[in-house]
Amino acid sequence: MSQVAVIAVGGNSLILDEKHKTIADQYNATVETSKHVAGMIEKGWNVVLTHGNGPQVGFILRRSELALHELHPVPLDYCGADSQGAIGYMFQRALRNEFHARGINKQAATIVTQVLVDKNDPAFQNPSKPIGSFMNAEAAARKRAEENWQMVEDAGRGWRRVVPSPLPKEIVERDAIDSLIRAGFVVICSGGGGIPVYENEQGELVGLEAVIDKDFAGSLLARSVGADLFLISTAVEKVALNFNKPNQQWLDQLTVDEAKKYLAEGHFAKGSMGPKIQAALWFLEGSDKNAQALITNPENLERALNGETGTRITKG
Numbered sequence: 001m002s003q004v005a006v007i008a009v010g011g012n013s014l015i016l017d018e019k020h021k022t023i024a025d026q027y028n029a030t031v032e033t034s035k036h037v038a039g040m041i042e043k044g045w046n047v048v049l050t051h052g053n054g055p056q057v058g059f060i061l062r063r064s065e066l067a068l069h070e071l072h073p074v075p076l077d078y079c080g081a082d083s084q085g086a087i088g089y090m091f092q093r094a095l096r097n098e099f100h101a102r103g104i105n106k107q108a109a110t111i112v113t114q115v116l117v118d119k120n121d122p123a124f125q126n127p128s129k130p131i132g133s134f135m136n137a138e139a140a141a142r143k144r145a146e147e148n149w150q151m152v153e154d155a156g157r158g159w160r161r162v163v164p165s166p167l168p169k170e171i172v173e174r175d176a177i178d179s180l181i182r183a184g185f186v187v188i189c190s191g192g193g194g195i196p197v198y199e200n201e202q203g204e205l206v207g208l209e210a211v212i213d214k215d216f217a218g219s220l221l222a223r224s225v226g227a228d229l230f231l232i233s234t235a236v237e238k239v240a241l242n243f244n245k246p247n248q249q250w251l252d253q254l255t256v257d258e259a260k261k262y263l264a265e266g267h268f269a270k271g272s273m274g275p276k277i278q279a280a281l282w283f284l285e286g287s288d289k290n291a292q293a294l295i296t297n298p299e300n301l302e303r304a305l306n307g308e309t310g311t312r313i314t315k316g
Helices: 023-042 054-066 076-102 137-147 174-182 214-224 256-264 273-286 298-305
Strands: 004-009 046-051 108-111 114-116 129-135 150-153 159-163 186-189 195-199 205-207 229-233 239-241 249-251 253-255 292-296 311-314
Touching: 004 023, 004 214, 023 046, 023 076, 023 298, 046 076, 046 174, 046 214, 054 076, 054 129, 076 108, 076 186, 076 195, 108 174, 129 137, 137 150, 137 159, 174 186, 174 214, 214 229, 214 273, 229 273, 229 298, 239 273, 253 256, 256 273, 256 311, 273 292, 273 311, 292 298
Parallel strands: 004 046, 004 229, 046 186, 108 186, 114 195, 229 292, 253 311
Antiparallel strands: 129 159, 150 159, 195 205, 239 249, 292 311
8 A cells, every 4th residue: 555644734724814714715725735635646645634623613603603593503513523524525526626637546535533532531621722702701601601611711802612622542433544545545534633522331422512632633543544644734834943033943854852852842832833743743653654744834735745845753
């Protein structure tokens, strides 16, 4: 089998700016990413795509809120499932059209993916992931009283609901994903970090009102399918030390030890590059191959693979 690359595409990368949020705009963004994925496939890679879904789940929640006078609410785990299907459809269609244009004999398939978490994860005692709409203090107090929501004030912009963000433990559909990879499909899976579920005492899966970090889930996915490359597609072309400061320094290459050192020194922010570096480290440390991680932006995927840009992280 060809080498396997797991590509983690950020949900925000499907929304270029505030003026380009529509479904058509998001589809156009998947078209651009699909061109680079097709380029990788032409070079012999087997590609697995995973993606973020933060903005899209926010849109689903907002629609649900606006329709409460007429329709039932949509639980968070179902929002995740809805977004996996919709974004997966975008990529399936965009990839199929790109394959057709290039004469590539490939198909893409989406798997709505559940990810097992520990119901005793400490995250459930400390909800920290903001979701949904901003609201005023009165509305926030009402949600707290009526629905037992945890609420936080967000930098003067209003109040938002926060939910737990537990660590991913196991990809429930892992065997199906692996079978499709081996059959030559481009698999789109584990979107938005996967739908968080836990096993009850009867061994049944139960959905949770939680959000799994997409980069952590992408790392688990890459380890689970024995990937050779974990490629994180994000908003910047390279990783930097002292980001956005006068002494900013772009990084072309990092070893695991160097990445650990810089992470401990606080160079990579918890809300942006930090989880990506940690995800890359978990992937490399959990791989028994001479695997690599690569961080760059969508438009530079192929150039980064050629060693022309991006930040490459290796075991040593």
